[in-house]
Amino acid sequence: MRKYCERWGHKLRHHGYKCTATREIILEILNSTDDHLSPEDIYMVAHKNYPNIGLTTVYRTLDMLVKLGMVQKFDFGDGRSRYELSEDQGHKKHHHHLICIKCGKILDYSEFIEEELGLLKKIEEKLGEKYKFKINDHIMQFNGVCDQCTS
Amino acid sequence: MRKYCERWGHKLRHHGYKCTATREIILEILNSTDDHLSPEDIYMVAHKNYPNIGLTTVYRTLDMLVKLGMVQKFDFGDGRSRYELSEDQGHKKHHHHLICIKCGKILDYSEFIEEELGLLKKIEEKLGEKYKFKINDHIMQFNGVCDQCTS
DNA sequence: CTACCTGCAAACTCTTTGCAAGCAG
DNA sequence: CTGCTTGCAAAGAGTTTGCAGGTAG
Numbered sequence: 001m002r003k004y005c006e007r008w009g010h011k012l013r014h015h016g017y018k019c020t021a022t023r024e025i026i027l028e029i030l031n032s033t034d035d036h037l038s039p040e041d042i043y044m045v046a047h048k049n050y051p052n053i054g055l056t057t058v059y060r061t062l063d064m065l066v067k068l069g070m071v072q073k074f075d076f077g078d079g080r081s082r083y084e085l086s087e088d089q090g091h092k093k094h095h096h097h098l099i100c101i102k103c104g105k106i107l108d109y110s111e112f113i114e115e116e117l118g119l120l121k122k123i124e125e126k127l128g129e130k131y132k133f134k135i136n137d138h139i140m141q142f143n144g145v146c147d148q149c150t151s
Numbered sequence: 152m153r154k155y156c157e158r159w160g161h162k163l164r165h166h167g168y169k170c171t172a173t174r175e176i177i178l179e180i181l182n183s184t185d186d187h188l189s190p191e192d193i194y195m196v197a198h199k200n201y202p203n204i205g206l207t208t209v210y211r212t213l214d215m216l217v218k219l220g221m222v223q224k225f226d227f228g229d230g231r232s233r234y235e236l237s238e239d240q241g242h243k244k245h246h247h248h249l250i251c252i253k254c255g256k257i258l259d260y261s262e263f264i265e266e267e268l269g270l271l272k273k274i275e276e277k278l279g280e281k282y283k284f285k286i287n288d289h290i291m292q293f294n295g296v297c298d299q300c301t302s
Numbered sequence: 303c304t305a306c307c308t309g310c311a312a313a314c315t316c317t318t319t320g321c322a323a324g325c326a327g
Numbered sequence: 328c329t330g331c332t333t334g335c336a337a338a339g340a341g342t343t344t345g346c347a348g349g350t351a352g
Binding site: 073075077098100101107109111112115116119122123124126127128130131132133134135136137138139140141142143144145146147150 | 224226228249251252258260262263266267270273274275277278279281282283284285286287288289290291292293294295296297298301
């Protein structure tokens with residue numbers, strides 16, 4: 001096992017993928033932020049430690065991680081995709097989003113999470129059964145206008 | 152008032168916009184389907200009755216309708232945006248979405264709508280207050296794999 | 303050593319912008 | 328008439344693909 005594969009290597013190999021420096025770096029970046037990074041964002045951060053990395057690889061790696069369920073992809077309507085480490089992978093706790101449709105600001109909230117998750121889980125079961133869907137995850141967000149953008 | 156403005160003209164003019172044939176057509180298309188149309192979809196349908204329409208106009212009109220709150224924009228992760236008439240504008244009743252991440256199929260469900268809306272409304276109020284957000288709407292969807300794509 | 307992985311460049315797709323002509327009010 | 332609206336062509340932005348060289352296992 002390569003030295004840079006300490007943290008995520010096992011999981012990658014378990015799914016039949018090789019552990020490489022770029023994959024480890026991308027996962028590490030996602031794990032050490034609370035932001036909602038775009039591929040370009042991730043590319044720019046990674047570039048500091050690993051100047052050879054290509055944007056293409058970031059896209060390909062994110063695609064793979066989403067398929068493995070290790071990362072979740074979001075779209076907040078500003079024309080670029082955003083990625084977050086799944087809650088069971090790293091430090092993050094479950095949260096939902098509040099989006100300002102004017103400035104694009106994204107707030108995470110987790111105030112009502114217990115209550116929401118209770119209902120979501122119940123619905124997930126019933127819908128899965130009725131529509132024969134194997135449900136993986138959900139997206140729940142509120143859209144509005146933030147304080148600064150109101151004035 | 153022009154003859155083609157019977158249905159939506161009033162609302163458009165009320166917001167300071169002119170009523171034109173293309174706007175009426177686009178609204179009519181959205182009102183007469185249960186699908187989740189992309190700008191291209193709308194353009195192709197409109198083109199049959201009104202061959203001169205341009206794709207650009209479809210984009211501009213949809214933008215405007217979203218800003219007025221008459222139409223809601225969605226992103227189901229397949230690289231194109233989707234539009235639906237808002238529930239208070241036409242025939243549709245409130246529903247949420249169930250998306251197959253493999254084939255892109257979109258199912259509308261409204262089984263638990265009452266229960267969901269109760270909770271959503273409550274959360275909307277509390278979050279709006281706490282984070283000083285003027286919340287307009289919400290997006291709630293489940294992602295999974297449908298029956299056909301499982302096998 | 304072999305199959306997977308990577309970076310580069312180019313291609314692609316969806317969306318937006320500039321502008322002159324057209325039409326609603 | 329006047330300024331909003333439209334269609335066309337072209338530009339822009341984000342994402343994907345082809346391919347030859349590189350590297351994990």
